[in-house]
Amino acid sequence: RGPSPPVYPGALPILGHAHQLYGDPIYFWKIQKKMYQFSLDNGGVSEIRFGPHSVYVVTDPDDSLVVANTCLNKPYYYEFAKEMFNRGLVTASLTTWKPHRRLLYPAFNMQVLATFVSEYNTQARNLVEALTSEVGKEPFNVRHYLVNQLLKTVCQTSLGLETKDKSIDEDYANATEDLFMLFVERLKKLYLHLPWIFAWSSLKARQDQLLKIMNDAMFRVIDRRKAELKGNVDKTKTDIRDVKFKPLLDQLLELSDTQDALSDAEIREHLDTVVAAAYDTTSIAVTYALILLGTYPEVQNRAYKEVQTVLGDEDKDFSKDDLQRLVYLEAVLKESMRMYPSVPCVARSIEADVKLKNYTLPAGASCMISIYGLNHHAIWGPDVDQFKPERWLDPSTLPDNPNVFCSFSIGKRNCLGRLYAMLVMKTMLAHVLRKFLIISDINSITTQYDILIKPADDSQIRLELRSG
Numbered sequence: 335r336g337p338s339p340p341v342y343p344g345a346l347p348i349l350g351h352a353h354q355l356y357g358d359p360i361y362f363w364k365i366q367k368k369m370y371q372f373s374l375d376n377g378g379v380s381e382i383r384f385g386p387h388s389v390y391v392v393t394d395p396d397d398s399l400v401v402a403n404t405c406l407n408k409p410y411y412y413e414f415a416k417e418m419f420n421r422g423l424v425t426a427s428l429t430t431w432k433p434h435r436r437l438l439y440p441a442f443n444m445q446v447l448a449t450f451v452s453e454y455n456t457q458a459r460n461l462v463e464a465l466t467s468e469v470g471k472e473p474f475n476v477r478h479y480l481v482n483q484l485l486k487t488v489c490q491t492s493l494g495l496e497t498k499d500k501s502i503d504e505d506y507a508n509a510t511e512d513l514f515m516l517f518v519e520r521l522k523k524l525y526l527h528l529p530w531i532f533a534w535s536s537l538k539a540r541q542d543q544l545l546k547i548m549n550d551a552m553f554r555v556i557d558r559r560k561a562e563l564k565g566n567v568d569k570t571k572t573d574i575r576d577v578k579f580k581p582l583l584d585q586l587l588e589l590s591d592t593q594d595a596l597s598d599a600e601i602r603e604h605l606d607t608v609v610a611a612a613y614d615t616t617s618i619a620v621t622y623a624l625i626l627l628g629t630y631p632e633v634q635n636r637a638y639k640e641v642q643t644v645l646g647d648e649d650k651d652f653s654k655d656d657l658q659r660l661v662y663l664e665a666v667l668k669e670s671m672r673m674y675p676s677v678p679c680v681a682r683s684i685e686a687d688v689k690l691k692n693y694t695l696p697a698g699a700s701c702m703i704s705i706y707g708l709n710h711h712a713i714w715g716p717d718v719d720q721f722k723p724e725r726w727l728d729p730s731t732l733p734d735n736p737n738v739f740c741s742f743s744i745g746k747r748n749c750l751g752r753l754y755a756m757l758v759m760k761t762m763l764a765h766v767l768r769k770f771l772i773i774s775d776i777n778s779i780t781t782q783y784d785i786l787i788k789p790a791d792d793s794q795i796r797l798e799l800r801s802g
């Protein structure tokens with residue numbers, strides 16, 4: 335097999351690096367960054383150990399793509415989330431994932447997403463209204479507002495819920511967040527990797543409670559919608575929306591009716607996956623973008639001017655075309671997602687030996703593709719650690735290798751919702767920029783990790799009303 339990649343320092347017999355993973359979410363992010371940096375400093379591949387299990391940390395762009403496209407199954411620690419998401423795309427095994435990805439793919443194309451743009455605008459206006467109560471006050475937690483609004487947006491476009499419908503609300507969001515914390519807790523404690531020990535733990539009892547809250551809520555939504563569609567009840571409900579508007583739930587029920595392609599349980603798993611994959615990732619990305627805009631007034635000013643140029647002084651909504659003309663705002667978003675990718679790494683199972691440039695990774699191990707590491711690779715140039723949206727405006731200032739920007743992951747199993755995400759995030763940011771001046775300081779923000787990275791501090795941004 336040839337040489338082995340360097341092992342991250344401090345491994346102990348039996349435990350490997352497990353003892354280094356203990357600590358709170360802020361510590362856990364710090365140690366992960368060190369592990370990614372070690373991989374970057376050592377040619378792009380290194381090894382850590384969860385007890386006897388080898389995990390390779392890959393930060394080389396070419397090697398990452400090889401792993402992403404040849405290892406399509408997820409490793410055993412994704413199983414921790416399986417009771418919740420099961421055959422949903424993120425956790426599905428390859429045999430389910432392939433046909434289901436094909437089934438869901440059409441629901442995320444631009445034609446469908448264009449019918450959601452008025453929902454995005456409505457929710458962005460609601461966000462602006464809610465944020466108005468913070469004007470002139472002390473720095474506050476803007477992510478809380480975004481979670482609330484983006485959860486509503488996703489529930490409307492995925493589940494067809496009306497704005498006032500509280501079926502999937504804060505309780506659901508809190509349960510999701512607690513569940514993610516619980517997965518991390520299990521990941522860090524090696525003995526809880528063993529299913530029979532986990533089954534007797536207090537963590538498992540808590541997991542069951544959270545799953546019940548979430549499953550009950552989602553099944554209620556599915557059952558009600560099925561009844562509505564069967565009885566043609568409430569058809570007028572969608573009339574106020576784009577006539578072609580069809581939430582993901584309706585599309586999945588149609589597939590189940592016409593092709594017998596999906597069971598109710600599978601539909602629930604896909605919807606839970608999409609909702610969980612969508613609202614928190616986007617709320618985190620918009621939060622960091624706002625904090626960075628508030629830290630760099632000249633960037634904020636340029637983004638604001640672009641918004642004004644696209645819409646003029648009229649208080650109208652952004653159309654799909656308007657959103658596509660917000661080129662600088664898109665650069666701001668990409669750059670903040672480069673620096674703070676909501677999902678900092680993804681993992682794959684190595685089922686057959688994988689040949690990389692300098693090493694062969696052995697079957698039976700697993701591999702972490704470090705999104706954070708790739709986004710901070712030296713290939714970005716000497717200004718890699720600086721926030722420079724301008725780099726996205728001129729292709730000659732970007733790395734030749736497109737795989738180094740991988741906040742939406744890379745290869746065949748990349749993010750299905752990336753187009754959705756960009757549209758909704760741009761709409762939210764554009765509405766906020768139009769109304770408020772944002773003031774913040776990224777240097778005062780600490781990052782924590784719970785599968786996603788997010789600000790640990792409540793003091794995130796301040797707002798002033800824009801005059802005129």
Ligand code: HEM
Nearest residue numbers: 423424611612615616619676677680742743749750751755
């Ligand atoms: C800033 C926002 C987002 C980021 C950073 C993001 C990132 C990612 C990443 C890194 C993955 C790969 C996960 C893995 O392999 O473990 C992924 C997968 C996925 N994402 Fe996103 N995502 C975002 C928004 C969304 C949205 C809005 C949706 C849906 C509306 C969505 C739906 C999905 C789905 C269904 C998958 C599974 C894809 C598959 O395995 O075939 N994501 N996302």
